[in-house]
Amino acid sequence: MITPDLDDLIVCYSDAAWKKESNIAAFGCIFKDKRGSTVSETSCVEKNVPSPLVAEALALRCALLTAISLDFSKICFKTDCQTLITALTSTVPPADLYGIIQDIDHLSSLFVSVSFKFLARNFNSAADKLAKSALCTATSSIP
Secondary structure, eight states: OOOOOOTTOEEEEEEEEEETTTTEEEEEEEEEOTTSOEEEEEEEEESOOOOHHHHHHHHHHHHHHHHHHTTOOEEEEEESOHHHHHHHHOSSOOGGGHHHHHHHHHHHTTSSEEEEEEOOGGGOHHHHHHHHHHHHHHHHTOO
C-alpha cells in the first residue's frame, strides 16, 4: 500500500454564524498547515440565508472557493455541523441544500486530495469566533 504524500496537506476549519431576525450569515475559515500554523484566514457575509444549516453549507462553499484561490491542492475541511457532513455523503441531500451540495461536489473535484470531517464544536472555536465577529460587524452596520 502506498501512503500519499501529505506534506502539503492543509486543514481548513470552517464555521457559520446566523442571525434569524435579519437572515444574515457570516462565515469564518481558518487554514492551517501540518504543523498547525495558520496559513490564511478569511470571513465573509451573505444576506437572505434561510437557516443555520444553509449557513453552514455556505461557509463550507466559501472555504472551498478560498482554498482554490490560494492554490491548495490537498486539503481536509473540518466543520462542527454533523448534519452537513451527513448531507455531503447522502445520495439525496436535503432540498434546501441541493444546489449548494452540487457546488461543493463540483469544487471538490478541483483538488488532488480532499476530505470532509466532523469536528467537535469545542475544537472549532477559532473559526466560530471569526464567524461571529464578522456577523457582529455586518449587523452593526445595518441601519
